[in-house]
Amino acid sequence: MSAWFAEDTPSFDYGGFVVGDAPRTATLFQKSAGVVAGVPIVNEIFRQCDCTVTWHVKEGELIDPKASGGKVAAATVSGPTRQLLLGERVALNMLSRCSGIATASRKMLTLVREAGYTGTLAGTRKTTPGFRLVEKYGMLVGGIDQHRMDLSSMIMLKDNHIWARGSITDAVKAARAVGGFSLKIEVEVDSEAGADEAIEAGADIVMLDNYDGEGLKVAARSLRERWKGKKSFLLECSGGLTPSNVKEYVNNDIDIISTSAVHQGCPHVDFSMKIDH
Numbered sequence: 001m002s003a004w005f006a007e008d009t010p011s012f013d014y015g016g017f018v019v020g021d022a023p024r025t026a027t028l029f030q031k032s033a034g035v036v037a038g039v040p041i042v043n044e045i046f047r048q049c050d051c052t053v054t055w056h057v058k059e060g061e062l063i064d065p066k067a068s069g070g071k072v073a074a075a076t077v078s079g080p081t082r083q084l085l086l087g088e089r090v091a092l093n094m095l096s097r098c099s100g101i102a103t104a105s106r107k108m109l110t111l112v113r114e115a116g117y118t119g120t121l122a123g124t125r126k127t128t129p130g131f132r133l134v135e136k137y138g139m140l141v142g143g144i145d146q147h148r149m150d151l152s153s154m155i156m157l158k159d160n161h162i163w164a165r166g167s168i169t170d171a172v173k174a175a176r177a178v179g180g181f182s183l184k185i186e187v188e189v190d191s192e193a194g195a196d197e198a199i200e201a202g203a204d205i206v207m208l209d210n211y212d213g214e215g216l217k218v219a220a221r222s223l224r225e226r227w228k229g230k231k232s233f234l235l236e237c238s239g240g241l242t243p244s245n246v247k248e249y250v251n252n253d254i255d256i257i258s259t260s261a262v263h264q265g266c267p268h269v270d271f272s273m274k275i276d277h
Contacts, residue, residue, distance in 0.1 A: 001041075001044060001045065004045075004090045004094075005048070005086070005090060008089060013082065013086060015085060016082035016083075016085060016086055019081040019085060020080075020081060020082060021081065021083070022080070022081050023078070023080060024081045024275055025076055025077065025078045025276045026076070026078075026088075026273050026274060026275045026276060027076055027273065027274055027276060028042075028053075028073070028074050028076070028091075028272075029071040029072065029273070030057070030063050030065055030071065030074045030270070030271055031070065031071045031270040031271065032065065032269050032270035033063065033064040034062070034063065034102070034103035034269030035061070035103045035105075035106050036057050036060065036061050036063060036099055036102075037059065037060065037098045037099045037101070037102035037137065037138045037142065038094055038095040038099060038134065038137070038138070038141075039055060040059075041134065041137070042095055045087050045094070046077055046079065046084075046087045048087070049079060049083040049084070049086050049087040050079055050080060050083050051077055051078060051083050051087060052078050052079060053076070053077050054075060054077075054078075055074065056072075056074060057072065057074045060141050062103075074271070077273065081275070084273075084275065085275075088273045091273075092271050092272065092273060095269075095271050096270065096271050097134065097135070098134050098135070098141075099138070099268070099269035100138070100266050100267055100268040101135055101138030101139060101142065101262060101266060102141040103266070103269060104142070104262040104263065104266035104267075105121075105123070105139050105143060105263075106142040106143055107243065108144070108241075108246075109121050109144050111246045112246055112250050112257065115247045116250070117251075117252060119252060120145050120255060121144045121145065121256075121257050121259070122139075122144060122147040122257070122259075123136065123144060123147050123258065123262055124147055124238070124258050124259065124260045125147065125150070126263070126264055132149070132150075135263050136149060138263065139263065142262070145256070154184050155178075155183050155185045155186070156185075156186045156188070157175060158188045159190075159209075162188075167197075168187055168194060168201060169197060169200075169201045172187060172198065172201035172202055173201065176202060184204040184205060185205070186205035186236070187201075187205070187206055188207045188209050188238075189207065190209050192219050192222060195208065195219070196223075196226070199223075199227055199231050199233050200231075204233060205234045206223075206233055206234070206235055206236065207235075207236040207238055207258075208235065208236070208237045208238075208254075209237075209238055209239055210238075210239040211237060211239075211240070213248035216237055216249070220235055220237075220251060220253035220254050223235065234255040234256060235255050236254065236257070236258060237254050237256075237257055237258070238257075238258040241259040242261055243261075
């Protein structure tokens, strides 16, 4: 968080000098519909600016400002004027992005549940460098799984790992040697033959990558039937899920659906802050 302030004020806050340190209050408005996400982070941003925040909405609450004339007073912020404005843009940028991800996550979760899916919906590691914690937190508030937080959280062997090592079996063997019993191993495959090799080698999770809806259903059902009672594993699918194809895409032979659609390119929720006068 200190890096955010350093980026925004690398030397001197000229506007802050203009307004001075007189105590004031400001209202933080939500101006577009969405799930509120990022409350603890906003609190900490303004705490570091010697300001206090009083919230009028709750974390995870879906707010639609249309019913309130186009904007909702989400919070009141109090403190020295210069400090209020120092934290304003840092807080608003974070809150807008985090809330946008929570909103997209909630929407996608609702769609897959309505389509009858009972498994886990997860985000991905395709996050913004330096901003991952906020984006993963938005997924959590939106009700979905954050997937692995980083390269140290789980051993995921993707196509480049397999090609570099030479085979799925050798890659899983090496992964087990370095990760021991405490880390799960996931292997990305693009065929049933690859999935069979990964399961036989001892992978905990097999990711069926970039299948279309019908192909995914056929492959997942085939693997379940072939390995029933022989090996324990989870099936994940990734790539291709959109709000428009949910009904054709989801099926309950898949334990986890992961998608970057909930955090890459999703609309932000619009917030602003105005000094009370």
